Amino acid sequence: MLPAWLSSADFLAFTLANPEKLPTDLQPLTFRLQNGTDCQIWDTGIICFTPQHYGNNDIVLSCGVHGNETAPIEICAALVQDILQERLQLSERVLFLFGNPPAINAGKRELIDNMNRFFSGAHGISDDRDIDAINDAEISFEKRRCARLEQYVSRFYQAVPAGRERCLYDLHTAIRGSQFEKFAVYPFLHGKPWSEAQFSLLAASDIHCFLLMQTPATTFSYYAAQTHGAHAFTLELGKARPLGENDMSRFTKVADTLRALISGADIKTKPFVETDFQLFEVYRAINKHTEAFELSFASSIENFTQLPLGTLLATDADIEYRVEQPGEAIIFPNASVAIGQRAMLMVKPVSVIGQTG
Numbered sequence: 512m513l514p515a516w517l518s519s520a521d522f523l524a525f526t527l528a529n530p531e532k533l534p535t536d537l538q539p540l541t542f543r544l545q546n547g548t549d550c551q552i553w554d555t556g557i558i559c560f561t562p563q564h565y566g567n568n569d570i571v572l573s574c575g576v577h578g579n580e581t582a583p584i585e586i587c588a589a590l591v592q593d594i595l596q597e598r599l600q601l602s603e604r605v606l607f608l609f610g611n612p613p614a615i616n617a618g619k620r621e622l623i624d625n626m627n628r629f630f631s632g633a634h635g636i637s638d639d640r641d642i643d644a645i646n647d648a649e650i651s652f653e654k655r656r657c658a659r660l661e662q663y664v665s666r667f668y669q670a671v672p673a674g675r676e677r678c679l680y681d682l683h684t685a686i687r688g689s690q691f692e693k694f695a696v697y698p699f700l701h702g703k704p705w706s707e708a709q710f711s712l713l714a715a716s717d718i719h720c721f722l723l724m725q726t727p728a729t730t731f732s733y734y735a736a737q738t739h740g741a742h743a744f745t746l747e748l749g750k751a752r753p754l755g756e757n758d759m760s761r762f763t764k765v766a767d768t769l770r771a772l773i774s775g776a777d778i779k780t781k782p783f784v785e786t787d788f789q790l791f792e793v794y795r796a797i798n799k800h801t802e803a804f805e806l807s808f809a810s811s812i813e814n815f816t817q818l819p820l821g822t823l824l825a826t827d828a829d830i831e832y833r834v835e836q837p838g839e840a841i842i843f844p845n846a847s848v849a850i851g852q853r854a855m856l857m858v859k860p861v862s863v864i865g866q867t868g
């Protein structure tokens with residue numbers, strides 16, 4: 512039975528009505544559906560499902576870590592509603608996270624801090640601190656929320672015996688268009704093999720372009736991979752639009768694959784063949800050193816645009832940046848970052864032959 516306060520099964524609406532925390536008088540926070548699925552609400556925007564019988568996968572789906580990246584929020588909200596209304600029977604344990612509800616309400620990427628930069632402890636909150644006792648003046652809601660998300664992911668994975676398959680898909684949309692509408696950022700694995708099964712699964716979601724990272728990061732997906740050994744990805748699913756204005760037909764394959772993944776339905780995958788994919792690695796980051804930093808192309812340029820060798824990319828006072836490598840492509844250009852921050856990333860094609868498993 513759904514509790515009366517959740518009778519509409521609209522967990523997103525409930526989350527957005529209580530963006531920072533749950534009302535204190537809310538009962539019950541744990542309930543069981545008629546199909547035997549246990550539901551636990553751990554915090555605003557955080558709901559954990561445990562079906563009566565479950566397989567070997569512990570799956571985390573997160574969205575809204577950037578508040579204006581709305582299509583993934585709509586995808587996850589629909590999945591949660593279908594589970595609560597028993598239209599979707601789970602076959603695996605699943606944890607849903609709606610990352611930044613105040614920013615979703617504001618229609619903004621973030622209010623103070625970009626949440627996808629403060630994981631793996633970069634939020635600065637030590638394990639033994641009571642997060643409830645920290646106020647906004649000391650540490651922003653967003654950094655506190657990062658510390659909370661780490662705790663919830665740990666609780667979810669550690670509630671069952673070790674040795675199971677863990678995965679985390681952190682769903683985003685990009686600020687700009689892209690030569691490849693959908694792409695995945697595969698966090699640095701410290702030399703462990705890239706997963707062929709995950710490449711194939713994501714290909715079934717219409718994701719064929721991957722950026723393979725070669726260094727640690729403070730993103731949510733790197734945190735899950737490094738701290739919990741999860742198969743973890745940041746999935747960029749297309750261009751962000753306001754909530755309710757997305758053309759959801761562009762996300763059908765992703766939504767269908769996630770639905771199949773959590774309910775044990777068949778997913779049509781093909782064996783991994785590298786030529787089916789566009790794989791890139793970071794070649795260099797270009798940082799902004801002075802206020803004179805200027806991009807030499809239209810700011811609307813799409814991610815993964817490749818320019819001819821020697822093309823001027825940017826100037827920064829008396830420094831000139833030009834294309835140095837065949838196939839070098841631009842991603843995430845942003846001239847308005849603070850001095851010292853990354854203004855763009857240059858990537859180049861890479862092969863993973865002999866490095867997959």
Ligand SMILES: [Zn+2]
Pocket residue numbers: 576577580683684685
């Ligand atoms: Zn994002």
